[in-house]
Amino acid sequence: MRNSDYYVPTVALFIAFVAKLPAVRRGRPDPMVRSVLALLFTAALCFFFAAPPTIVRVNRITGVTNLSAPLVYCIMCAFSCACMVLIVNWRGGPRERIRRASLTWITFYGVVIAALPVLFVLGDTPVERLRDFDTYYATTPFIRELVVTYLVAHIVSAVVTTVLCLRWARAVGQWLRLGLIVLVAGLTLNLAFGFAKLTAVVVRWTGSECDALSTAVAPPLAALGGLTLTAGFLLPLLGPRAEGLLRSWRAYGRLGALWRQLRPAPGERREVPRIPWWAPAELRLTVRETLIHDELLRLQPYLDDRVRRLAYEAALGIGATERRAGMTGVAAMVVAAVEARRSGSCPASDEEHCQAGARALTAELGPGRERLVRLSGALGPLPEQDHRPEDRAGDRPEGRPGGRSKGRSKRRAEGRTQGRWAWRPSAGRADRAESPATPAGAPAPGPAPSQNAETRTR
Structure with missing residues (x-):
């Protein structure tokens, strides 16, 4: 040797x-x-x-x-x-x-x-x-x-x-x-x-x-x-x-998409703690979680459960699983609330839809860190395995849950082609969102959350 x-x-x-x-x-x-x-x-x-x-x-x-x-x-x-x-x-x-x-x-x-x-x-x-x-x-x-x-x-x-x-x-x-x-x-x-x-x-x-x-x-x-x-x-x-x-x-990295969506804009006056480069990963993760929860709490007056329902139904329509569709609906509602706050829009005047949105957000997140990570992941595209084969679009009869009309199949095909969880509500679906229960003068449901989320996350 x-x-x-x-x-x-x-x-x-x-x-x-x-x-x-x-x-x-x-x-x-x-x-x-x-x-x-x-x-x-x-x-x-x-x-x-x-x-x-x-x-x-x-x-x-x-x-x-x-x-x-x-x-x-x-x-x-x-x-x-x-x-x-x-x-x-x-x-x-x-x-x-x-x-x-x-x-x-x-x-x-x-x-x-x-x-x-x-x-x-x-x-x-x-x-x-x-x-x-x-x-x-x-x-x-x-x-x-x-x-x-x-x-x-x-x-x-x-x-x-x-x-x-x-x-x-x-x-x-x-x-x-x-x-x-x-x-x-x-x-x-x-x-x-x-x-x-x-x-x-x-x-x-x-x-x-x-x-x-x-x-x-x-x-x-x-x-x-x-x-x-x-x-x-x-x-x-x-x-x-x-x-x-x-x-x-x-x-920490998987929560990045959600934090980039929620973090204060340059013009907003809010202190964000500075973490030194030698700080351990657990501390960085805890600070990021705390900041995200604080921002979600500030968003509650802008939440609208109608946006969540529309996004949820649209995600189910393009083949998402029940769990992924629920998280996608919440993500769309959060994105719409962020856009409303940044555009200077008044908080949702319909207290019922606002409270329903807050309850849905709380129920979907629940305790623990994993669901917060899934919410961040829902801001991205649906995974390929969540989509159903296109050639089975006509297998389900009209009127059953998940049944597809030609117009909806066409829109879902467009969503698959675009490679994202984009949804485009039909006229009938928009009419249903503006039901008689909506007070006169109440703001229409938020913008298409898919487009907002796609623009901000990509």
Whole structure:
């Protein structure tokens, strides 16, 4: 391996460690947060001290030949312990059981880490070996035991965590399952690293030589396995946050059409808060939602339910679903109200139609964010799948709901050709809108909402 193959993972893991470090300062640290930090820190140290230039520097500074070997092995055991403790905390359960299991693994690996320096002091390693320490001293008393001890501890951690992750992956889903699958891949690489090293040592015991397994095959497996393991542990922690961030940006963008329709014109004196560029997506989305609700509230005196009904019937006529037609009718009413307000028209003089429009708007939006997003989407064209095939225009008899006359079929065909939810009410439909219930002198229903919405949204 090249020196960069050690230092690049070191930098990446250290950046991840620094990014997670602020979580410790937020009150009492979570045991899982501490385990993640220990995992990232030990993994970064392991790559750093295993690099040949670092090995040379440590040996020179301390004046002890091959001191880097037990140092790296101790860090690797600490990494294995951090993996076990994180798995225990990750799975959850009664607090006392988690604490007991964590202490068991910490004690086990603590004993191993304490034994490694003792075995190194008892052994004799006069020749400095930067890459093949394991195989070169495979038959040296006490050093042989040192190498086998750290390899067995490493393999035990990889086997136990692999079994636990495979069992657990069957019972969970989404990000946690994906993280466990990535963990199993990293643990498999770790197992391959341990077995490659151990095989090379055992071959040395038989008098043969297979050092390439230890010097050429095992180090790349360790590097790839360490990075894969770290990614597997971080995915369930960072994945949901990234998904929530993406969802917020998507909703923010989808509300853009509605906000562009409602936002105050340049001449209107109304303060719109300025959001700094570093503001999080959730804050931007909350501010945009609040502004839209405020503008819809100001529009209530201009709402006219007759416009909504006409647009609703027209949308049904060109093949929209019931839900889409209802939202289209509300969108048309909102667009007509915006046009009336901007043109300086007086609020609707018919209080009954105004209140009916406000009730329809409230009922169609309801609680939550999704319906507001759908209202914004209704300002665009109807999706192609909402349209019925043109060759079935004459299948329905006259007089039934949804029945089509030749004039209506022609108008719907025009709407499809124009590629929008445009509607053109017939003379009879306009006459019905001006029913005897409409007071004399009341304003006629608002302009064709399709044309207004089309002009403003496109």
